[in-house]
Amino acid sequence: MGRQSSVKKLEPAARQFLERLLREDRHTLDELLAAMREKFPSAEVSRSAIHRHRTGYEELVKGMREQQAIASLVVSELGENPDEKAGALLVQTVTTLTNQVALQAAGEGEVDVETVRKLARATKDVIQARRVDRQERIAIRQSARDELLAEQEASLQEVAKAQGMDEAQVDFWRRKFLGIGT
Numbered sequence: 001m002g003r004q005s006s007v008k009k010l011e012p013a014a015r016q017f018l019e020r021l022l023r024e025d026r027h028t029l030d031e032l033l034a035a036m037r038e039k040f041p042s043a044e045v046s047r048s049a050i051h052r053h054r055t056g057y058e059e060l061v062k063g064m065r066e067q068q069a070i071a072s073l074v075v076s077e078l079g080e081n082p083d084e085k086a087g088a089l090l091v092q093t094v095t096t097l098t099n100q101v102a103l104q105a106a107g108e109g110e111v112d113v114e115t116v117r118k119l120a121r122a123t124k125d126v127i128q129a130r131r132v133d134r135q136e137r138i139a140i141r142q143s144a145r146d147e148l149l150a151e152q153e154a155s156l157q158e159v160a161k162a163q164g165m166d167e168a169q170v171d172f173w174r175r176k177f178l179g180i181g182t
Helices: 012-024 029-040 047-077 085-107 113-163 167-178
Strands: none
Touching: 012 029, 012 047, 029 047, 047 085, 113 167
């Protein structure tokens, strides 16, 4: 197993500064190194360490952008209604991103308690999102079923009135064909 990257060993403020520059995506490696040395002269980071970190960072950002583009496309096709497939896609996106972060953390060698806590929280949030999504889908199906039964009951009442059916006959059709009791 290799040693930990010098970028990972940077103090949090220096690492955040470097990652902000990487997000801007407009600097060369030499410019990134010069900016780091200017703002954090005591930080021990090399050009090659920045390059390796940028490569991994770009992969992560690329994956996130792809997920965002897919989610935007689905939402534009389906509308903003979270009760439909867009909500399920959002849950899947969160699951994918959480898995990516977990795999990256596992690949870094030692994982600190704070990283484990954050991953546990993210996992809990994903499970909760899946549970809510499932409950919403069940509620939508139940609502649609209730609406259909109400429409069928109204139709049955119209037919019963037109055909002169008594309550026993209406009850028979309600139980046998609508699947509901009296």
